[in-house]
Amino acid sequence: MAKIVSLREAVGELVHDGDTVALEGFTHLIPFAAGHEIIRQQRRELTLVRMTPDLIYDQLIGAGCARKLIFSWGGNPGVGALYRIRDAITRGWPAPLAIEEHSHAELANRYVAGAAGLPFAVLRGSAGTDLPMHTPAVSIVRCPFTGEELTAVAALTPDVTVVHAQRADREGNVQLWGISGVQKEAVLAARRALVTVEELVDELEPVAGEVVLPRFVVTAVAEVPGGAAPSYAHGYYARDNTAYRDWQRISRDRETFAAWLDELQKAEAVGEPGE
Amino acid sequence: MRFTPEEMMTVAAARGLRDGQVVFVGIDLPSRAANLARRLHAPDLVLIYESGTIDTRPDELPLSIGDGVLAETALSVVSVPEIFNYWLQPGRIDVGFLSGAQLDRFANLNTTVIGEYAEPDVRLPGSGGAPEIAASCREVFVVMRHRRRSFVDRVDFVTSFGYGTGPADRALLGLRGAGPVRVITDLGVLEPHPVSAELVLTAVHPGVTVEQVRAETGWTLEVSDELGRTIPPTERELDVLRSLRTVGSP
Known part of the structure; x- marks a missing residue:
């Protein structure tokens, strides 16, 4: 049964050095806050899996968390390249990165x-x-x-899959809607599943096109409002396309990225401890 | 009305789509052309994006393949495994719309690496949905800016299969779609030769010469006996194209 915990506790307990970790969300509901907490807790030697690495894996890989990337399209959609990933693949900075690439x-x-x-x-x-x-x-x-x-x-069976969803109830049943990508499969394929949500509610009201992840396939839920930004949460907030465009400038240069990383590590984890 | 080569390319690509067709749309140039066609001569064009949005009618162009505007205006939103397994794979899509960093004389496309795979000169984004789009759609349109560094004799890496090394390859491999039937560029239109499957120049855009196209092509480009000249964009085509706004653009 799912535990309701803080994001810090959830990452601390569920994500270990050397794990195979999938953070999924296809453009929509990308679990940025959870990824940032993984960076803050300085996980190392991860095998990271994502169809579209997106900014979040550019950040994790630039921060030195990964030794391998399994992916199928690695760009900044509509904008350009992911320079931290490119730097790791072609020049081994900040650490060599093995790749396993698919369609x-x-x-x-x-x-x-x-x-x-x-x-x-x-x-x-x-x-x-x-x-x-x-x-x-x-x-x-x-x-x-x-x-x-x-x-x-x-078959791909991650040690832990991390997704972001709109809502969960207090027993840890999770509800998400809009573009649902591959989250259901990624959660069901994993040994452990961590879900961050926009809000915890007493009761999940049905929504058209919803995907429900029952509490017995979810290990932990953390309430993290805004946890998908700068990607978006359908019904909550829009994609911050400006942030995606601005990432080009930050990602392109090692020093600019290092300054960004410094700021991130100083910032406190979002999300309150569980009730 | 004055127009840019880029506008001519987008209009020419849009004109190739027929009303009622089902189109699997890639982001950027293909998305712009497909959305233009839907606002002009093909109001019932069915747009499908790999994010799982079926029959979507965005009022603004998406920046990314999974923008909210695609889900909000879709007839149905399905999962990513479903869009590939149930909708693309069985051959339900009429036209796949692709672009790439490199294209060769047999319309193979590269979006993976320039140089060697293990030690690339330039690492590109990779496959995405393109390999299966190229394999399974009934037809493929390619839309790409025509530059010598992109139109090469042989691609460094076959990300998406065109005609391989000749006319028999697709059938031998069991690929069910016809492959790339048209390559629309900012200079003209190329189509595979009915016998050799090699791309030949079948039309040039207004103001473009055959010599110009050859100078921007990295193989000895054959020219069709019936070389056409593209009709310039109409005022209406340009008005609608210029009114297309991308979500969240400055």
């Missing part, structure tokens, strides 16, 4: 297999492309019924 369809299906308790998932894939030869988690399987050759991807 979106492959990585989404790795979570699907993990969520379903299967060792792999099957898709038609993208025969003829160069990426599978660099990625051991992608192989070929023959259909036992038709003989067709199909793409197989290995």
Whole structure:
């Protein structure tokens, strides 16, 4: 059953050095506050998984938290590059970064297999492309019924998945809506799940298009209003596109980034202790 | 009315979309062209973005592939595994709309690395949804600025499969979509030769010469016997294009 705790406690208890950690949220509901707390608590040697690393992994990787990145599209959407990730991949700064790279369809299906308790998932894939030869988690399987050759991807089972949602009740049932990305699969594939929410409520009122994560698949919930900013929370606040554009300038240069990191480490973690 | 090469490219790309088609839209140039078409001749164009938004009708252009405006105006929002597994993979999409950092004479696209994969000169964003879009849509349109460094003889890395090394490759690999049927640039339009599958120049935009296009192409570009000239953007096309605003733009 889910515990209601502070973000600091939740990260302290659930995210360990060396873990495979997935922070999911497809443009929407990206768990920025939780990522920042991981930086503050100085986790190291993480294998970070995200379909779109986005600013949050540029920050975690720039801060030296990771040794490996599993991803499928690594840019600042509509703006440009993620320079901290690029610096880590091409120049090993601040630490060497191994990569395991996929298409979106492959990585989404790795979570699907993990969520379903299967060792792999099957898709038609993208025969003829160069990426599978660099990625051991992608192989070929023959259909036992038709003989067709199909793409197989290995299940992904993170030690901990972190997502942000709009609401949870006091028992830790979680509700999110809008673009729901791959969060449900990422949570169900993981051994532990940490969810930050905009608000804790007494009762979850149904919302059209909602995804509900029942309390027995959630390890801990922390109330963190604004915890997805500068990404957005549908029904709560909009994406801060200016912050995404400004990140180019901060990310491009090691010293500017170091100054940003310094500020982050001085700031207190958001979110009050659990009741 | 005066217009820029960029505007000509977007208008030419939009004109290629027919009303009622189902389009899988990438961000930036493809999104701009698809939203222009929907406001002009194709009001019933069905736009699908990989963030899971089906039949979305954004009043402003999204900056990112998963902006709120896409979810708020969608007929339905589904998960990311669902959009790829149930909607793209089985062949329900008429046109996939892609762009890239490099394109070669067989319309293979690179959005992964310039140089070697293990030691890249430039690390690019990577695959995203593109490899499966290129594999599974009935047709693919590519829209890309025409520069010699981007239009190369062979891409450094095949992120998304065009025609590989010739006309037989797609069938041999079991790819079900037709592949890239049109490449729209800011200089003209290229289409695969019906026999060789190599891209040939089939139209030039107003004011552009064949020599100019060849100078910006990294292989010996063949020119179609029936080379067309693109009709300049109409006043209405330009008015609508210029009224398209991106969410949160200054």
